[in-house]
Amino acid sequence: MGVPALVMLALGLWGLDRGGMWRDEAVSFQVGRRTVPRIWLLLHDVDAVHGLYYLLLRPVLAVHPGEVALRLPSVCAAAATAGLVAALGARLARPRVGLWAGLLYAVAPMAGHYAQEGRSYSLVAAGATGATLLFVGAVRGGSWWPYGAVLALTCWLHEFAVLLLLAHAVSLALARAGARVWRGWGSAAAAVVGVLVPMVVVSRGQSAQVAWLRTPTADTAERLLRGFLGPTDAVFWVCLALALVGLAGLVGRPGEPTCAGVALPVVVVPPVVLMLVSQFSPLYVDRYVLYALSGAPLLVASGAERLAGALKGRPFAPSPAVPLTGVLAIALSLLHQFPLLQKDRDPASRPDDLGAVSRAVARNAEPGDPVLFLPASTRNAALTYPGAFRGTRDLALVAGAAESGTLYGREAGPAEVRRRLARVERVWVVADRKLLAGHWVPRDPAERAKADVLGREFIGQDEAVRGGLAVRLYVRPVSPLLAPPPPPPRPGPS
Template identity: 30%
Template sequence: MARTAPSPPASSPGPGRDRTGVALPVLRRLTGRVWLLPALLALASGLLLIGRPVLWHDELATLTVIRRPPGAILAMLGNVDAVHGLYYLAMHYWTAAAGESPTALRLPTVLAMAGASACTALAGRRMFGPRAGLLGGLVLALTPTVARYGQEARSYAFVTLMAAAALLALLRALERPTAPRWGAYALTLVGTAYLHLVALAFLAAHALGVLVAWRREPRGWRRPAGFAAAVLLAVICAYPVAVLGREQSGRQIGWIQAPGLAQLADVWGGLFCSTLLAGGVLLAGALAWGGPRRDSAALGTAGVLLPVLLLWVLSRYGSHSYFIAKYMFFVLPAACSLAGGGLALARLRGAVAALAVLGLLAYPDQVAVRGPLSHARYEYPKPLTWFVPLDYRAAAAVVDAGSRPGDGAAYGQQRDALWWGIDIGVPYYLDRLPRHVRLRDVSAGESGERRDDLWPGLCAEPEACLHDEPRIWLVSKDDGDPDVLKTVHYAEQQTLERHFTVQQVWRVSGLSVALLVRR
């Protein structure tokens, strides 16, 4: 009778098997929660070098508003920026607790992008399965958009979060059309409306998804009825901000040009903050049509294309243009979920390799969007052509190094173009330096808070506003004119010329810093 070697005891595995036995449960636990890795990756991406980019003037607009009491914020919203009111109020209370450092100002948007990546993964799981959900969430987390706008103190990251949450809530409601699920969907629509009305363009794609589900089950009236009720509730709740937003649109978005076909082609690179990555993600999304879940592929494709085409038509032929990439980040969750569905059709190694390729395609842009002056490129990767980025931090360092007690400050912003925010940005960075230098602004008139506006007024009587300052630091938008005094309002220019002479001028990116001494 042949003898067989005894099997090794189960309690004594070899070293290699021991490592695998420990690693596999951990790996399964991480990948089983499809939202976790995308959220962690997006969080890491947002936190990396978060304080390096200088605040640009849109972020300074946020800063000047959120410093005001809630009543003053509400009063301002009646005149300007009503569409950002919810974000301003939330940030007012956040900074009251967390402070105003660049990290504190940007941390909420980092968390919002992490939440958007998590919701995208969960939506992708419902559309194409667990592996697709994980891959889709990771694709979103890899986009330079998550880093760039996760590190901007504006509402666009929260719009992306609400769009991802709305897609997830819709899928849950279509799966089981109960009142609580449609109520949750309605809440995401209301939240989207109060963060950025334009983002509700995704309802065109959602309506198509509801129609497809209804055609598959014609007697399931609860799906179209629930969707209609949720949309109606959102419209009713959003009506006040819609009215104010329409009244204010000329001032706020009048500068956006009507798009042509070239802009329709260019916008995809802006959505992903990377032209190469945009091509890769859209190609991966097209592959999803080769899988068995055609309805999900249709919903994802509609979520990418329909809102963009709708806004292009409205902007091309309507009274105002909304066609700028950062207004359309709400399509990213659908695009990345669709890409996850395409990547998941490959074997595991192939999917991981494809994800790595997407990461490599995005790498140059990941570096670029973290540059010190990167935030001024508000249509990245398009080149910035009409102004030089303003380095408020460098200008503040010049003033900090040379200021003395009793000095004053003045800010030249192309005469009346107060929206450059030099009078906000330079004092902000002065206060971040060890000396905490604070200089009286001899140009300041009525504050923005008292005017119920974003920006302050200028001093109506420059002679009276000038006290006994021996020196004035004039920080100006630098347009290349050697006469730095021409950057201030004409009456103030005459006053400064009578009492002061320019002793020295320093130039940093986009700004000149002039030291004026009394005659």
């Protein structure tokens, strides 16, 4: 367990301070610094599914608010997950299978990506993997209440972790578990679902937050599979072949779960169920099922173990050179995917870079300059990096984010927005680049009013574009009637 955890910790800490947060991390950062009553007020309106995570972040950010502190819980959770994957492999097969599986998880680019995100997904993965380890212990005669408690807590970090219950039910079916085991699991599952009901009720009322999601396709499934097994062709095809070999051990003795019998449902059931549901009501994003990644390295390691046994002439033959050979093969895959890991440390690998946006404003805006955010969610840059916007005037803001119990503050209505814009001759605009290009039209009337006035009454000039966001100066054109008269013509030669 220790070696994979240390490798994951080292890869997670490498390049942790990218010099900029993206929009989702910025929400975690600014909400995690609010008081508990103000976080509670926010959860009545939005982000109830992340409420527990924000509360956990609060003491972390109270010590030292910054990007590194924000991401440290995710790094530690990813390291714990790598260790737990190793523990699962050792318990379900043998120690070297655990070592290989844990290392495969640690070097997976997908695991590394979310280890460096200031969001809850790595914590969910750690909780889900820990619950799976407790599940195996309970099936073998242990207590079910620790399993139920850990999984319930994990579901409160993100409600889609409840799909792990379905994966574990499939594992019980593959293990041909007895009635006593089914009763114990059923009681724990009922408790988990019962604890989660209030979250489900509240989050359904906030479903507009995921209205941007689209129906997953076959390409979506292929991308996820490559994320689980390896994004590069060489690593992907080798891991896929080993995983298929690992499926040979899917069913073992009655009542005894196997490595493949636990890993396959974990890696397949939650993503497939969420993708099927999303055909009717889109809810799928790959990060929502990050916890399913833990099953893939277990399958690959199980296949490698069977292959090693076959090459020695008998299944699972011990050999001192076999563990080292597997470790060297994983190191080779790490080197092969190293450019991807390096690229992931670049802020440009995220949808936007609010740090770069704030630096552009700090370089160009003058004290007293008005600033307009289009849409209001781009105010995230000012909430996260307030120093860069110090001295500027937020043109549309009526009430701040924390005091209004919102993510981005409360803005004036469309008529008031038009009046405020009518009183300025120039305005710095922080905007979604696709919106400025006319690729989408905001639904909110106040946002449409902003875009309409800027398009009709102003001319865009200086621009600093960073990823999905643009920082652009808009000025009101000078009327010909108010323009100064042209200078008189110079006299020609006599």
